[in-house]
Amino acid sequence: KNEVEQSPQNLTAQEGEFITINCSYSVGISALHWLQQHPGGGIVSLFMLSSGKKKHGRLIATINIQEKHSSLHITASHPRDSAVYICAVITGGGADGLTFGKGTHLIIQP
């Protein structure tokens, strides 16, 4: 069973700060998701990556397969980025679903 750990569990920052959320996993994977969940809201996939780096707007996700580690960065953070960010991995073929970290609760204060 793949163990997925995220850090930090909670993060409060000021608007404009550069944010980093980390994810590590114990078993080799085929891909990794970063998901976003707003309070009381649904879950949205931000990125799926299996190597290297992806960028979308102010969000950047990187993964190091050898070190079993991924990071999600937010540049020029804004209060609307306040949400729970969840790392999830696909182990093996991927048909049997995702294994999730417990999430990082991010609050950006104006």
Next chain:
Amino acid sequence: DAGITQSPRHKVTETGTPVTLRCHQTENHRYMYWYRQDPGHGLRLIHYSYGVKDTDKGEVSDGYSVSRSKTEDFLLTLESATSSQTSVYFCAITPGQGETQYFGPGTRLLVL
């Protein structure tokens, strides 16, 4: 947004009663999943389906059963609801193995 809906969105029921949650998709995706989300545990896989009538158990399947008689519908049944099944339930779909998963809006279930 992927065409995926869940019903009901909210439900309150009593211990021992049967409950069925429905996930409906309009994307014709092959794979469908049921997850539950609980404080301190995060999201965990209950059951999944890789085609019509093809289902398998996930990490926390005890007390749950599923059925998929049509591509678009994946039903989750709690045969006899218990308070430990109070949770938020999410359905997800994906077109292929290892591809992006799209989540439904969730169902909040309270078992009294």
